[in-house]
Amino acid sequence: MTRGLRLVFLLVALVCALSAAGFLLLRHGLEPAEGLAGEFSAYNHPAEPWFLDAHVVSAVALTLVLGIALGVHVLPSLATESRARRSGLGLAIWAAVMVASGALLPVIAAEGPRLALVWIHGLSGACFALWIPVHLACVRRARRARNGQGVSTPIGGRPPRSPRAKPRALVGARPPYF
Numbered sequence: 001m002t003r004g005l006r007l008v009f010l011l012v013a014l015v016c017a018l019s020a021a022g023f024l025l026l027r028h029g030l031e032p033a034e035g036l037a038g039e040f041s042a043y044n045h046p047a048e049p050w051f052l053d054a055h056v057v058s059a060v061a062l063t064l065v066l067g068i069a070l071g072v073h074v075l076p077s078l079a080t081e082s083r084a085r086r087s088g089l090g091l092a093i094w095a096a097v098m099v100a101s102g103a104l105l106p107v108i109a110a111e112g113p114r115l116a117l118v119w120i121h122g123l124s125g126a127c128f129a130l131w132i133p134v135h136l137a138c139v140r141r142a143r144r145a146r147n148g149q150g151v152s153t154p155i156g157g158r159p160p161r162s163p164r165a166k167p168r169a170l171v172g173a174r175p176p177y178f
């Protein structure tokens with residue numbers, strides 16, 4: 001995964017998760033705003049529809065970015081990687097449930113199935129968002145283990161190397177007089 005794609009993915013996922021959290025808070029966590037109370041009001045707060053709009057727009061972007069990541073990162077990693085495999089697989093499964101339930105939300109109108117879908121979508125979306133740092137931590141741990149104890153590599157970067165370090169070919173080589 002390139003540095004740019006990683007940045008866009010993290011940014012879009014953050015906007016999508018925060019807008020959903022903001023919508024939930026305004027919808028269910030607050031008393032109705034002045035003038036919006038009553039059985040004929042569709043909203044609990046004037047900013048509620050803005051959060052939902054932000055969520056739906058960022059959700060389209062997140063679905064696109066996840067599709068790109070599927071081609072350049074997820075499938076190639078599944079084929080070749082043993083590092084961070086379980087956390088990556090978990091993230092991919094949460095993503096699949098979240099996108100499928102999110103896509104079905106606007107087309108299911110019956111009250112019972114819609115409520116079930118809202119719960120499935122909200123929970124899988126929350127698990128997806130909370131699983132991202134778990135995957136990144138597993139990647140970081142795997143890199144540290146590969147590079148030797150105590151040497152930390154920035155995600156997406158090369159291990160730090162001292163300017164006075166020996167050339168790679170000589171590191172660990174036996175001196176010729178043994």
Ligand code: HEM
Nearest residue numbers: 016017020059062063099102103105106118122125126129
């Ligand atoms: C960070 C991940 C996500 C979280 C935490 C999340 C959470 C939520 C929540 C809590 C709602 C409100 C449900 C309700 O009370 O009606 C919602 C609505 C919705 N989400 Fe997501 N979601 C996420 C990602 C996505 C993605 C990737 C899609 C696209 C497939 C999507 C599409 C939708 C749609 C279409 C709605 C319904 C909007 C409406 O009721 O008009 N979400 N989401």
Ligand code: HEM
Nearest residue numbers: 001006077078081083084085088089091092095139155156
């Ligand atoms: C939707 C699913 C996934 C997402 C969103 C995701 C996201 C990411 C991100 C943001 C990074 C850090 C970027 C980087 O350093 O290149 C990363 C690294 C990594 N992921 Fe995933 N990942 C997913 C699935 C998987 C799966 C299924 C596996 C393994 C089978 C996996 C294995 C790895 C490994 C090994 C790295 C480190 C790559 C390196 O050192 O160059 N990921 N992933």
